[in-house]
Amino acid sequence: MGQWVSEIWHSREILYFLAWRDVKVRYKQAALGVAWAVLQPLFTMITFAFFFGKLAGIPSDGVPYPLFSYSALLLWTYFSVTLSQVGNSLVANSSLITKIYFPRVLLPAAAAFGGLLDLVVSSVFLIGMLLYYHMTPRWTMLLTPIFVGQTVLLVMGAGMLLAALNVRYRDVKYTIPFVTQIGLFVTPIIYPVTFLPHRFQSWLALNPMTGVIEGFRACLFGGHVDWDVLGCSWIVTLLLLLIGSWHFRSTERVFADLV
Amino acid sequence: MTESITVENLSKRYELGALQEETQLRDQLVRLLRAPFRKRAPKEILWALHDVSFTVEQGEVVGIIGRNGAGKSTLLKILSKITYPTSGRVRARGRVAALLEVGAGFHEELTGRENIFLNGSIMGMKKKEVDAKLEAIVEFSGMARFIDTPIKHYSSGMRSRLGFAVAAHLEPDVLIVDEVLAVGDAVFQKKCISAMHDMRGGGRTVLFVSHNMAAVENLCSRGMWIANGRIQLDGPVHEVIEAYMASFASADSAFSELTAAEGRRGSGEIRFTRVEFLSTDRDLQTVTRCGKSLVIRLHYRASKPIERPAFALRLYTELGTLVTDTGTWLHGLDIPLVPVGDGYLDLEIDSLNLLPGRYYFSLKLDSCLETRVYDALEHAVHLDVEEAPIYGSSRRIDSRYGLVFFPQRWRLDGIGSGAAIDVSPAASG
Numbered sequence: 110m111g112q113w114v115s116e117i118w119h120s121r122e123i124l125y126f127l128a129w130r131d132v133k134v135r136y137k138q139a140a141l142g143v144a145w146a147v148l149q150p151l152f153t154m155i156t157f158a159f160f161f162g163k164l165a166g167i168p169s170d171g172v173p174y175p176l177f178s179y180s181a182l183l184l185w186t187y188f189s190v191t192l193s194q195v196g197n198s199l200v201a202n203s204s205l206i207t208k209i210y211f212p213r214v215l216l217p218a219a220a221a222f223g224g225l226l227d228l229v230v231s232s233v234f235l236i237g238m239l240l241y242y243h244m245t246p247r248w249t250m251l252l253t254p255i256f257v258g259q260t261v262l263l264v265m266g267a268g269m270l271l272a273a274l275n276v277r278y279r280d281v282k283y284t285i286p287f288v289t290q291i292g293l294f295v296t297p298i299i300y301p302v303t304f305l306p307h308r309f310q311s312w313l314a315l316n317p318m319t320g321v322i323e324g325f326r327a328c329l330f331g332g333h334v335d336w337d338v339l340g341c342s343w344i345v346t347l348l349l350l351l352i353g354s355w356h357f358r359s360t361e362r363v364f365a366d367l368v
Numbered sequence: 369m370t371e372s373i374t375v376e377n378l379s380k381r382y383e384l385g386a387l388q389e390e391t392q393l394r395d396q397l398v399r400l401l402r403a404p405f406r407k408r409a410p411k412e413i414l415w416a417l418h419d420v421s422f423t424v425e426q427g428e429v430v431g432i433i434g435r436n437g438a439g440k441s442t443l444l445k446i447l448s449k450i451t452y453p454t455s456g457r458v459r460a461r462g463r464v465a466a467l468l469e470v471g472a473g474f475h476e477e478l479t480g481r482e483n484i485f486l487n488g489s490i491m492g493m494k495k496k497e498v499d500a501k502l503e504a505i506v507e508f509s510g511m512a513r514f515i516d517t518p519i520k521h522y523s524s525g526m527r528s529r530l531g532f533a534v535a536a537h538l539e540p541d542v543l544i545v546d547e548v549l550a551v552g553d554a555v556f557q558k559k560c561i562s563a564m565h566d567m568r569g570g571g572r573t574v575l576f577v578s579h580n581m582a583a584v585e586n587l588c589s590r591g592m593w594i595a596n597g598r599i600q601l602d603g604p605v606h607e608v609i610e611a612y613m614a615s616f617a618s619a620d621s622a623f624s625e626l627t628a629a630e631g632r633r634g635s636g637e638i639r640f641t642r643v644e645f646l647s648t649d650r651d652l653q654t655v656t657r658c659g660k661s662l663v664i665r666l667h668y669r670a671s672k673p674i675e676r677p678a679f680a681l682r683l684y685t686e687l688g689t690l691v692t693d694t695g696t697w698l699h700g701l702d703i704p705l706v707p708v709g710d711g712y713l714d715l716e717i718d719s720l721n722l723l724p725g726r727y728y729f730s731l732k733l734d735s736c737l738e739t740r741v742y743d744a745l746e747h748a749v750h751l752d753v754e755e756a757p758i759y760g761s762s763r764r765i766d767s768r769y770g771l772v773f774f775p776q777r778w779r780l781d782g783i784g785s786g787a788a789i790d791v792s793p794a795a796s797g
Contacts, residue, residue: 126489130475130482137477137518208472209490210449210464362452365445366382 113212113358120212127219131194132226146227147234149190150182157182161299170301172330173242180329181298181322183231184260188318189289191224195268196285199276203368213361214354217272221264228257239329249328256325259346263317266349269357276360276368297322302338314338317345370461372542372573373424373447378456380417380442380597416442417453418597426461426541429564429574431588431605433581433612435631439597440577441546444468447575448544462541465491469546471531476520480511480530483519487534501537508559509533529556536563542573561587581609581688613686613728613747623652624749626731634743638674638706640731642667643749648716657756658722658765658773664715666731674706676736679713684728684747691727691771697736721774724755725767 117124136142154175161167162174169177198216199206206213275281293299296318302310313319314335320342327334417439424430434440445451447458448466473490474483484505488498498505506512509529519527535543545564564587567574578584584591584605591608593601595615601608623644632639646663647653656662666679680695694715696703728750733743755766758773765773 122495123489126486126495130478130486133482134475134477202473204469205473205490207445207450208469209466211490211492365451 110358113214116212117214117218120215123211124215124219124222127215128223131219131223135223143226143230146230150179150186150231151234153182153186154179157299167300168304170303170326170330170332172326176238176242176244176330177301177326178298179238180235180326181296183228183235184256184322184325185293185296185298185318186231187224187228188260188264189292190227191221191264192268192271192289193285194220194224195264196271196275196281198268199272199364199368200279200282206368207365213364214269214357217265217268217357221261221268224264225257225261244330247331249331252328253325256321256328259321259324259343260318262350263321263346266346266351266353269353270349273353273357273360273364276364292316292318302335314341315345317342317349370426371423372426372428372461373575374457374459375420375422375447376457378417378420378443378446378458379415379454380439380446380451381454382414382416383412415597417446420456420594420597420599422592422599422602424573424575426573427571428590429576429588430590430592431584431608432575432577432592432594433579433584433609434594434600438594440594441468442597443594444544444546444575444577447542460542463492463538464542464544465535465538465540466544467532467535467546468544469531470528470535474519474527474531477518479518480509480515480522481506483530484534487531488538491534491538492540493538505533505537508536508563525556532556532560532563536560536567539570540572542575543567544575546577547579579688581613581686585609585687609687613688613726626745626748629745629748632743632745632748634733634741637672637742638668638670638677638733639743640666640733640745640748641669641710643729643731645751646714655754656720656751657754658724659719659756659758662717662720664717664729665712666715667710667712668706668733669710670706670708673708674735674742675704677703677706677742678734678736679703680732680734681715682730682732684730685771686726686728689771691722695732702736719775720753721772722753723765723767723770723773724753725771727751727753 136145139145141148157178158175162169162178167174195217198220199213202216205211205216271281271285295313295316297304297313302313302319302323305313314337320339323335324339324342326332420439420443432440432443442451444466445468446453447460448464448468450466450468471483471487473487475486478486481502484502485495485498488501488505489495493501506515509532511526511530511533514522514526519530522530543564561583564574564576574587576584576587588605591601591603591605591612592599593608593612601611623642625642626640627642644665644667645653645656646665648661648663650663650665653662664681666681668679678695678697680693680697682693683691685691696713728747731743731745731748732741734741755764757763758765
């Protein structure tokens with residue numbers, strides 16, 4: 110494992126160039142360019158605010174509903190979009206894998222880091238919304254990067270597992286959008302955890318994104334923090350990271366033969 | 369001398385048919401449900417490499433030759449760590465750069481300049497290194513005008529120029545090159561070869577795979593012939609090339625049976641069955657001498673009526689250089705229909721102006737109507753051209769003097785004595 114990490118460290122420039130390539134290519138020939146990073150969560154938020162916040166009257170823990178849902182969509186959009194890119198990163202780069210040697214894990218890692226640019230751009234919009242709604246600044250806002258970091262680890266853990274499986278079983282490609290679609294509803298994005306009956310709440314905690322989003326919101330808006338949910342979320346995240354990297358390491362030798 | 373590459377008992381096994389089958393989880397589940405206790409059907413196993421061992425000293429330039437599918441590319445892929453051996457070990461000293469495909473990893477949407485950075489970095493250069501060498505790379509590629517154009521607008525030749533330009537500036541300790549000279553124009557190929565010459569001078573170890581025997585012989589000091597996943601012969605490049613080329617030849621020189629030829633391609637509705645070398649009287653000609661006439665008779669057998677086929681023949685030197693390519697299509701001949709059964713075509717050559725040596729023929733039968741190859745045989749037949757007094761002198765003129773000669777005469781009237789020599793080689797045929 111140590112050797113693996115040191116090899117990755119030595120190849121960090123490749124990681125940078127691969128991530129740079131992904132970002133560059135994503136917005137090439139797109140007239141609105143990086144604005145898409147904001148538009149996607151923004152329009153989702155507007156839709157949610159109208160149907161769930163206004164019409165259905167779903168509570169939002171005392172925070173304006175648009176802010177409530179946008180803050181979660183920020184991380185969720187990164188998670189779902191990047192997860193599918195990470196999951197496809199090996200298959201999409203098959204011409205590289207079969208022609209050049211470099212640490213294979215750089216491909217999923219580049220996809221995970223490349224997605225962060227979008228997150229940064231859409232965060233600027235979040236700051237604007239916080240100002241618009243006159244939210245009181247609090248020091249805990251400085252802790253939000255922890256949850257961004259956790260999301261990256263989660264994407265990497267699940268992503269490495271999926272990317273490696275995808276090399277052998279192309280079914281994975283169809284599974285990811287399906288899972289993220291369901292995930293949108295079994296994660297407290299549209300509703301707060303307290304909206305659910307108590308017996309469902311502990312099931313929801315098994316979804317690691319629940320802890321991430323609850324923690325992220327608590328940092329932004331204050332309020333009650335459920336430490337059990339956060340702890341559970343970290344355990345699942347680290348477990349996925351362990352399983353993902355273990356599976357990736359044990360199969361990466363055959364990628365070039367199968368991809 | 370230090371060892372640059374050490375390969376010990378290297379084997380690589382592929383399971384044929386296993387690849388497509390297992391990429392769908394569903395198929396596995398279905399099989400499991402249908403017959404939960406039955407063992408899986410045994411897969412066909414292919415040993416792409418079988419117990420290969422060798423060492424390469426630092427600074428050696430090794431040419432790896434062999435037919436398609438012999439295991440050359442698998443060997444290079446293992447040496448460059450792209451794929452892993454089933455068993456055995458490989459050790460390589462220093463930075464290894466593999467050029468298995470020129471411009472691998474180029475991205476269509478990025479400009480030439482951006483791709484230089486991307487490609488260079490993936491191949492193992494630091495950004496600082498690329499910054500420093502950028503100008504030299506651009507100049508080598510000859511693409512300065514288009515360097516800020518996305519490479520989706522490049523031609524394939526332009527891409528390979530750029531790709532090789534990056535690779536040429538890698539300065540690796542071990543360079544592995546697979547058939548990259550097959551692309552690009554002659555000028556660029558020359559440039560590549562001279563760049564590889566420079567690397568050789570710099571004490572770099574080079575492994576070079578090519579079907580171009582002239583390039584292999586020109587660049588490499590040592591040859592390695594791989595056949596069926598094993599090293600058939602390893603030694604001085606000239607000997608290895610000769611042995612390899614001789615393996616294509618069959619024993620008798622006046623005719624060659626082709627019905628059992630190995631390594632042929634094509635769909636097979638019509639196939640070459642035999643090639644004969646005949647005199648103008650249509651007798652078998654066991655000795656062919658330069659400057660004399662020759663009839664090449666191509667026998668075929670058609671199992672179906674074939675509409676508008678084209679017969680073609682290519683002539684190669686022993687080192688794999690194409691001497692000439694001829695065929696019914698090039699001659700504008702239209703063969704409306706070849707009925708089922710056996711038949712033959714004659715190619716008449718009035719004066720065979722090849723210098724002495726061994727030459728090889730590749731044969732091809734394809735369709736003028738569609739892109740379909742009926743039969744293709746590479747280096748299927750050889751022809752030994754024996755010496756003859758082509759210029760009418762008794763001088764021994766052999767392969768040292770080139771490949772071909774032309775009907776010619778020297779005029780000496782300008783010297784002053786008025787003596788003139790007028791000898792036409794074709795006149796004696």
